[in-house]
Amino acid sequence: MFVLTFAVQTIVEELPVVVETLEKTAEATDGGANHLILLLTVFALAVFLGVEIITKIPPTLHTPLMSGSNAISGIALLGAILAAGGDNGTWAHMLGYAAVVFATMNVVGGFVVTNRMLAMFRTRK
Amino acid sequence: MFVLTFAVQTIVEELPVVVETLEKTAEATDGGANHLILLLTVFALAVFLGVEIITKIPPTLHTPLMSGSNAISGIALLGAILAAGGDNGTWAHMLGYAAVVFATMNVVGGFVVTNRMLAMFRTRK
């Protein structure tokens, strides 16, 4: 409860600051906002591409698709590696290592189990 | 012929320069090369997306597709506008205006003729 009240209070107090920060961000990132929009473009295109491809996948393959795409979502592993392996201090390293273990499980386990499922489909002609 | 000999000669002479330039480019664009790769990413995703969508278009609609996508290729119009309308000197302006006329013809004509064709398909239920 206390945290909540505090939070609400801070939000109200900070309101004028945000406008300023927004403007600062906009100025500072002239050319950088451009970069952000490029990232957004990449995101939007990838979503469209995903939709187009996935809608073509037949029902038979939906379970492998689910576990396969789940494995891909472990891509956060790359971020984990950078966090754990970089010059970042102990706390960041600890978080990073935990993230590496989690994400690796997701990635490796996901691909292996998907392969196991799909191999069943292959045995039949 | 003369031009050709001259060109070949220059190419040979310039060879050492290119390595240097390449390195300069790489250094100067640290973070900028990143930007180039983002642009390449956008390009690659768009190509894949295009392939996925276009392969779904039925033969009936191939002629409108051809003229419609042709209209879209007139998108160079945006570049033409920037060249003709910017602070660029007479020569660039002249080229720009010519490009604007050409590209507008491509765009407007392309969309109109596509619409004309497609409207025929619509009249039937």
Add this chain to the structure above:
Amino acid sequence: MRPDLVDLAYLLAAILFVIGLKGLTRPRTAVRGNMLGALAMLFAVVATMLHQDIISWTGLLIAMGVGSVLGVVLALKIEMTAMPQLVALFNGLGGGASVLVAGAWLSGKEFSEKLASGNGFMDALTATAASGLIGAITLSGSLVAFGKLQELKFVKDISFPGQRILNLLLALGSIGVGYLMVVQPENAQLWFWLLAITATTLGVFLVISIGGADMPVVIALLNSYSGLAASATGFVLNNNLLIIAGALVGASGLILTRIMCVAMNRSLWAVLFGKMQSGGTMLSDDEVYANVKSTSPEEVAMMLEVAQNVLIVPGYGMAVAQAQHTVRDLTNLLLKKDIAVNFGIHPVAGRMPGHMNVLLAEADIDYDRLKEMDEVNAMMDQVDVAIVLGANDVVNPSARTDPNSPIAGMPIIDVDKARTVIVVKRSLSPGFAGIANPLFAADNTMMLFGDGKQAISEVTKALNEG
């Protein structure tokens, strides 16, 4: 390796992911598609390890070794029937990793440099908050889903008055805290972990009240979230591969969610927030089941002997009983006797989309015999014997007949229109939707009570001897 080379490697990996996903569109290329995906991941990991910012490898290799061993063991030990749980578990881990990465970034070098420089970096902070929020919901939601599917004792369907309001408050709270994080970068760590806790709680409460039958939808949705979380992390780290891979997964999850909702004829909103009203014209079980006839394996064998066209409709019970291999034996026997056998696959039979296909494929049953719902329904009047094997909701005619039923309007496989129906299950207890099934008491239905595997193998034996 120079950052731009790493980026180039990421671009190649992204292209490999796309090609791999395209491979998944056909059974024949699916194995290769999955391997391409794994290869892309390996490639991306190696490129990242070579990044010039990585100062030590030992810890990383150990951590990855541990993760790999755990992952492989889980993946190889798991029963095919427990696949939904496993996906839920992995999914939660992925979401958790996103939260941890975002947290690590906030206490890392780049963040402190940005903070010191005094420049605004709202976009990165917003992405961090999003990554924490979505990742935490994915983490706790997936773990709760895992618990429900695994039928862990301490995970119950909990719902209480005011739950929606609590959820709304938690959601608003998370957004508020995220906002604070963005505007007060000096306290970013504090706010971030508060955000993570709030969102984790939210994830628990969101999923805990959803019935088990809807778990697959929840998992697909959470899968989509874990992709979005990875994308958000990509925005934080300015990493296009994370963005692309995350977006692909996000799209995949969303589409699977949609497919399931359509197959159940319910809106996503109803799945997530609507309670399954426990059924309109609610007759007591005694009334519905007054005229149930039961039968024996020998009698079933006799009926099969004289049939020309048999349809098998498998459901979740087949998965539980692990009866797929026994079913294969029965099928082969029938085929040898020149009796046509087909399988009617309902899109949401089992606990995952395509669940039945995987199991039947495991038992080497011919791909061509698996028919989709529409196809079987069209030829139902030519079916002499329909064997319903551990399916319940997907063959419940009240979906068609009772407009007040909770599953009203859900398309079903119309086995009740076959000449004779044999229902194999252990009792008269309901399926996951929790409602009675008038099919069991229909004139042309006979119940064969018992475990699916056992019952089918007895039928096969009787048929062999008879």
Add this chain to the structure above:
Amino acid sequence: MRPDLVDLAYLLAAILFVIGLKGLTRPRTAVRGNMLGALAMLFAVVATMLHQDIISWTGLLIAMGVGSVLGVVLALKIEMTAMPQLVALFNGLGGGASVLVAGAWLSGKEFSEKLASGNGFMDALTATAASGLIGAITLSGSLVAFGKLQELKFVKDISFPGQRILNLLLALGSIGVGYLMVVQPENAQLWFWLLAITATTLGVFLVISIGGADMPVVIALLNSYSGLAASATGFVLNNNLLIIAGALVGASGLILTRIMCVAMNRSLWAVLFGKMQSGGTMLSDDEVYANVKSTSPEEVAMMLEVAQNVLIVPGYGMAVAQAQHTVRDLTNLLLKKDIAVNFGIHPVAGRMPGHMNVLLAEADIDYDRLKEMDEVNAMMDQVDVAIVLGANDVVNPSARTDPNSPIAGMPIIDVDKARTVIVVKRSLSPGFAGIANPLFAADNTMMLFGDGKQAISEVTKALNEG
């Protein structure tokens, strides 16, 4: 408008383009899809006009006005049969615009600033060279294609010994000059225009030797190029909308090219560089056409009167004769007499993919009657009368029977297997592949000589009266 807002507008426009293209996948949504594309373009143009770098509007508005008027007039005046030419012309203009934009950039402010700063900007220069190279080839190639299709006198099929070597030299020369441009930015303008000239010449020589029948493939390929040129311009200007739209067009052109090559059973390489060898077992026309029987409209009407199942196979001749409306009248009359009428559409009938569909749609002929090649071939033995209307190569049985024929292996519509075949054309002259057609002399074939429109309307009249 701030550059980042312009970029945001471009992102929205790109999404609209994608959605518009998706609309083109179904006839019902195609009109809307095309309009969305046009809207996206308008949106992008307006955003660009508001860009802070634009200092004057007057000239721009005038130039765009002129272009729009010219474009609209051409688009509305053109006959549907001349569509291929029009696309070629527009395509050339688009390629030309890319060249001009790249040239303008080299003499613009940004370039001189970059040059003065002494920083490398190889990537932009490479993109400029690519834009000039591809754009120039597109420009001249498209105009030559236009000339051929329009049958302009001064554009002939020219091929001479050593042409391939010349083309190779021109290609190498263009690349060499492009390379010089990149390494000598101080002389960039000189090299660029030299590049443009070389590439223009290359475009002319590449296309001039390709036969008229292959023009549609060339146009699709050049369409793809014009997209790639726009993408390259996008890399020069750092503009993601140009990149995306260009890539979409590039993909579209490539796929259409592939579809056509597959339908003709020829490789792209053979289309571009192989000469159509003038036919293997080359019999003289006199030999092939010894037994040709001709018929009259009245006789055809009598045959139709007693037929139950009529198949009409239209080809380029129907487009030339503008016979589609007359065909519609005949169809309606036959239907009134309870005679089944279908249309067999070969994928490369006419001069563009889908050409026949557009024409028949123009005449309001029911969508369902248009059958694809495989479908008609499967039911060919039930066809009583097949009317071949101005088609030739696509019904030439030597594709099936003569392994040495230039069109050997190309899938055709097997009208020769129908009970009776009526071929409507003006003479015995060959189609675009330039080879004799044994169908015309087959026992079950009768020729109805005359202009397509005239002949069909006479048949209709006879049928009405008879």
